[in-house]
Amino acid sequence: MDNLFDVAIIGAGPGGYVAAIRCAQLGLKTVCIDDWKNEQGKPSLGGTCLNVGCIPSKALLESSENFERAGHKFAEHGIKVEGLSIDVPAMIARKDKIVKAFTGGIGMLFKKNKVTALHGRGSLQKRGEGEDGWEIRVNADGAEQSVHARHVIIATGSTPRVLKAAPVDGSNVLDNAGALALQQTPGKLAIIGAGVIGLELGSVWRKLGAEVTLLEAQADFLPAADEQVAKEAYKALTRETGLVIHTGVEIGSTQVNAEGVSIGYVDRDKNAQSLQVDKLIVAVGRVPNTTGLGAEAAGLKLDERGYISVDEFCQTSLPDVYAIGDVVRGPMLAHKASEEGVAVAERIAAARQGALDSAAHVDLGMMPWVIYTAPEIAWVGKTEQALKAEGVAYKAGQFPFMANGRARALGETTGFVKILADAESDRILGVHMVGPYVSEMIAEAVVAMEFSASSEDLARIVHAHPSLSESLHEAALGVDKRAIHI
Ligand code: FAD
Ligand code: NAI
Numbered sequence: 001m002d003n004l005f006d007v008a009i010i011g012a013g014p015g016g017y018v019a020a021i022r023c024a025q026l027g028l029k030t031v032c033i034d035d036w037k038n039e040q041g042k043p044s045l046g047g048t049c050l051n052v053g054c055i056p057s058k059a060l061l062e063s064s065e066n067f068e069r070a071g072h073k074f075a076e077h078g079i080k081v082e083g084l085s086i087d088v089p090a091m092i093a094r095k096d097k098i099v100k101a102f103t104g105g106i107g108m109l110f111k112k113n114k115v116t117a118l119h120g121r122g123s124l125q126k127r128g129e130g131e132d133g134w135e136i137r138v139n140a141d142g143a144e145q146s147v148h149a150r151h152v153i154i155a156t157g158s159t160p161r162v163l164k165a166a167p168v169d170g171s172n173v174l175d176n177a178g179a180l181a182l183q184q185t186p187g188k189l190a191i192i193g194a195g196v197i198g199l200e201l202g203s204v205w206r207k208l209g210a211e212v213t214l215l216e217a218q219a220d221f222l223p224a225a226d227e228q229v230a231k232e233a234y235k236a237l238t239r240e241t242g243l244v245i246h247t248g249v250e251i252g253s254t255q256v257n258a259e260g261v262s263i264g265y266v267d268r269d270k271n272a273q274s275l276q277v278d279k280l281i282v283a284v285g286r287v288p289n290t291t292g293l294g295a296e297a298a299g300l301k302l303d304e305r306g307y308i309s310v311d312e313f314c315q316t317s318l319p320d321v322y323a324i325g326d327v328v329r330g331p332m333l334a335h336k337a338s339e340e341g342v343a344v345a346e347r348i349a350a351a352r353q354g355a356l357d358s359a360a361h362v363d364l365g366m367m368p369w370v371i372y373t374a375p376e377i378a379w380v381g382k383t384e385q386a387l388k389a390e391g392v393a394y395k396a397g398q399f400p401f402m403a404n405g406r407a408r409a410l411g412e413t414t415g416f417v418k419i420l421a422d423a424e425s426d427r428i429l430g431v432h433m434v435g436p437y438v439s440e441m442i443a444e445a446v447v448a449m450e451f452s453a454s455s456e457d458l459a460r461i462v463h464a465h466p467s468l469s470e471s472l473h474e475a476a477l478g479v480d481k482r483a484i485h486i
Helices: 016-025 047-052 054-077 088-113 196-207 227-241 334-352 384-390 405-410 438-450 455-459 470-479
Strands: 004-010 030-034 116-119 121-124 134-140 143-154 158-160 188-192 211-215 244-246 250-257 260-266 272-277 279-282 286-288 321-323 369-371 376-381 394-400 416-422 428-435
Touching (some): 004 121, 004 334, 016 030, 016 088, 016 334, 047 088, 054 088, 088 116, 188 196, 211 272, 227 416, 227 428, 260 279, 369 438, 416 455, 428 438, 428 470, 438 455, 455 470
Parallel strands (some): 004 143, 030 116, 188 211, 188 279
Antiparallel strands (some): 158 286, 376 428
């Protein structure tokens, strides 16, 4: 193999593989180095997102939602289901099939775009004075080779944060990977951390019949979301989905025993509690992956939290070395990683032609967030509490799904859409949703905000009837107190 490249990318998650394809599209000779191995010990492209994150979790959410519908919601449509049961291994096999199709698909995309894929752990070597380009050593099970590249993009992602009091053993105490591979529904399941993973995976196993208890350290539920949305979601997830959520707890210790796992914790009223469950999932956040990257030796600066330090264009402290995705500041989201990958690829290509593509950057303030529970939660822009804290004068318009015809037909009437607009200019500052399929609806809000739309702009746009998107339209009308159907 010719080992001289224009760009070397370390990591083939949604940050790295997308950056690699975009670099190749722009005519750059590109290598993408990744060390992920699947359960069969085979290289598997796609990083966390495709192997043990976004894709498998949504596959299981869909299966569990179908089971729940068949068991509890079909009856009101007059559909009778007798002898309903769930074959968990078949559900997991379906999920594995989806993962295999997607991870294999990246290999094909690499071939089509002439990206060289190298399996192994990449480490950046220290560069000599006056030297151009970078050497990356790639170690695959002890066999080492080197590649050289003018530019490097680090996209090494993140791994689950370890909680000393609850060490993951892959059998009783699980991280996200283990939680996505259970072969039977646990009778009782506890989850430490009521964040995004806790709520999504908790919902999966709850809908399949487990008793699920979430133990959350923070006093408030989902503090990053708009307060009103968090309140509505809490109500729905506890009353409708049946999750038990304890906030403000302090985990003491966990013990694996013959019956499963026992968890000792102090509740929000400072009373000692213990909980015996069959399985425990630990989902207390993720940490940037810089181990074995040679960061320190190469002189790469990390910030105080261990993320690779970058500027707004993902440039690191080293010349021609960029970093993107979960390993740098900002939300740990697949689409954020991918868009940073595209922006960096375009900047590298522009720089090589002596230009600077200043348009190629990612606005973190316009990042859509989605939590795929039922109801789904989605938002973009500022929350109401953030606007208050910043002293920004705003107007709000809100519309409940209860008054939306399509939501009624679906039988999914929990939740609402809320639009926050600047009191003077009417420019949309934030859109917050909780309800059915808001993961799809949030895109319209992002487009509107990217185009600096006012709430009046959205109010004047025709929305198909009956559709869930009419709730966004009505919320926009509501900003000016002229919603029709409420
Ligand atoms: P990663 O996807 O983590 O990929 C990094 C890759 O680099 C990995 O393959 C890793 O093995 C490899 N690597 C690391 N170090 C080296 C090295 N030195 N040499 C070679 N290779 C290396 N986000 C969403 O937007 N939507 C969702 O629905 C969603 N659901 C999620 C569900 C779960 C259960 C989890 C855990 C995460 C979810 N996320 C979701 C988050 C999303 O998966 C991450 O934000 C995304 O994968 C980050 O992409 P990345 O490319 O930065 O890193
Ligand atoms: P998270 O940050 O969303 O939630 C972790 C939760 O654990 C927090 O609420 C935190 O307060 C709590 N916690 C921390 N230490 C604790 C302790 N000792 N005891 C009890 N609770 C404790 O992180 P999570 O859920 O692990 O997910 C990681 C990231 O993956 C997310 O932040 C998100 O960026 C990404 N992700 C995105 C998804 C999506 O976009 N739909 C789905 C799943 C994950």
